[in-house]
Amino acid sequence: MTRTTPALATLLAATTLLSAPAALAEITLGAVIPLSGSNATPGEDQRRGIEIAVKEINAAGGVLGEPLKVIVEDSAGKPQTAIDAARKLVTVDEVPLVIGSYSSGITLPMGEYLVQEGIPHLNPASTSGLVRNIGDSSFSMVGLDNVSTEFAAKEVIANGWKNVAVLAVNNAFGQGVAQEFQKHLEAMGGGVKTSVLFTGGQPSYRRELQQLEATDPDAYVFTAYGTDAALIMQESFELGLQEDAPWYSILITMMNKDTAPEFKQGLSGMDVGYLGAGGEGYAATYEADYGETFLSAYGGYAHDAVLFAAKAIEKAGSTDKQALLTAIRALGDEGFTGATGEIKLDANGQRMSQPYLKFKVEGNDLVQMD
Structure with missing residues (x-):
């Protein structure tokens, strides 16, 4: 008989799947954002950004010809909860990349865990200068403080x-x-x-x-x-x-x-600026899907993190972690344009130009x- 521990049951209950209908094969990524606690409002904005990105990617044929799925975990605005959620994504779901989180005090320890595990990490919202020191496999989609x-x-x-x-x-x-x-x-x-x-x-x-x-x-x-x-x-x-x-x-x-x-x-x-040049389509989709304007400035950065990850996987030709890291660095050098504008990364993997x-x-x- 399979047993589920209370801790794992709690993590599973906090999980949201953003995906296409079930298919024989999928490319699965992970995200850790605040869906409860004091930052639940911008966390929901991030979740919506991720959801829109997944829909856009799958409507265009997916990633490497397969549907994309993002498993979204709730950080609850707590460092240990975020680390536990990231650990579940890595050990149970076996995702090749994790997006998150919101609040530098959450992102720093979670990102450090992911770096220790060799998992590529994309930061969509945290802006402390300390983010620069998380590690070589951590990259920021947003400018720092x-x-x-x-x-x-x-x-x-x-x-x-x-x-x-x-x-x-x-x-x-x-x-x-x-x-x-x-x-x-x-x-x-x-x-x-x-x-x-x-x-x-x-x-x-x-x-x-x-x-x-x-x-x-x-x-x-x-x-x-x-x-x-x-x-x-x-x-x-x-x-x-x-x-x-x-x-x-x-x-x-x-x-x-x-x-x-x-x-x-x-x-x-x-x-931070909501949108860059060419981001009007994202804004229109957001309002059509949710019946209101953005809840914060940060949904677009979570959206772009998903698009950036998908582009890097295409560039790598697989979800192999080392190949993916090489592709992320190359894409950061070349530049990538999303809803928030052009994302180019410096030598430390940090976004170089940030609109305000x-x-x-x-x-x-x-x-x-x-």
């Missing part, structure tokens, strides 16, 4: 906010954003009055907000995930901080959908600014 924070610092200075207070989540991502932003802002003649790192998942952030308020900044600059950001914005409104000074969000689409309109009026910010957009909140919506 050294570029995004420079863009944000330029915007802050352009708005006339020379001395700001910074709030960021206390993990690899938030620490990197706070450090890189301060470095760029100071180089441009500005300054950070205080930089407060918070622990996610708290019932209240009033203590951290009062620390920021005490410095009397020109503006509040912050980055936070989903439901944590929603609570931060609610409490900053209730404490009157939104009347004291403007609020600016780095990677604003991470939090906009989860925050009630009354708590974010006047908010502005930046994020400026936004302001109007009602419940983000409006792109010139």
Whole structure:
């Protein structure tokens, strides 16, 4: 009799299959993204991007003449859960490549596990500079924080906010954003009055907000995930901080959908570009399939990770891991154009050119600014 352990049963229950109808043979990839927890909204956006990519690839004949399937696992926004999910994909499903995850604090340990196992890893959303050090078989489809924070610092200075207070989540991502932003802002003649790192998942952030308020900044600059950001914005409104000074969000689409309109009026910010040249077809398909616009900026990067993986497998002529790694590096050198624009990789496997957009909140919506 076959026995299923509780841990494996939990993993299997959290699994979503995105595939064509059953066939005699399939090319199977894995993905680990947050389908529950504070980042479930951008995680669902990523899942949709993956689903659209699979449909596009299979409609065009599949990969190496076979249908493509992507097994999607839930990280639940927890490092160990993500590692366990990746381990299942590698040992049980025997996938040749894994896409994931969201949040650098999740992606770093998961990516390191995959590198140890010799499995190619494509990062579709995590932007900490530490991602660069995951290992030789890890590659990023999105630009890292050294570029995004420079863009944000330029915007802050352009708005006339020379001395700001910074709030960021206390993990690899938030620490990197706070450090890189301060470095760029100071180089441009500005300054950070205080930089407060918070622990996610708290019932209240009033203590951290009062620390920021005490410095009397020109503006509040912050980055936070989903439901944590929603609570931060609610409490900053209730404490009157939104009347004291403007609020600016780095990677604003991470939090906009989860925050009630009354708590974010006047908010502005930046994020990675949703689409590159030629991405209109992806946007049209997304709206037709799901009846709404993007939930975040990150679905397109997950979409492009699947397309990039499929192209690399075609280039390799098989799913052999070493052949696939060689093909990924070659494709990164040549360049690949997806919904988010051209993806070229540097010597460390990181995306070289990253588009960014400026936004302001109007009602419940983000409006792109010139």
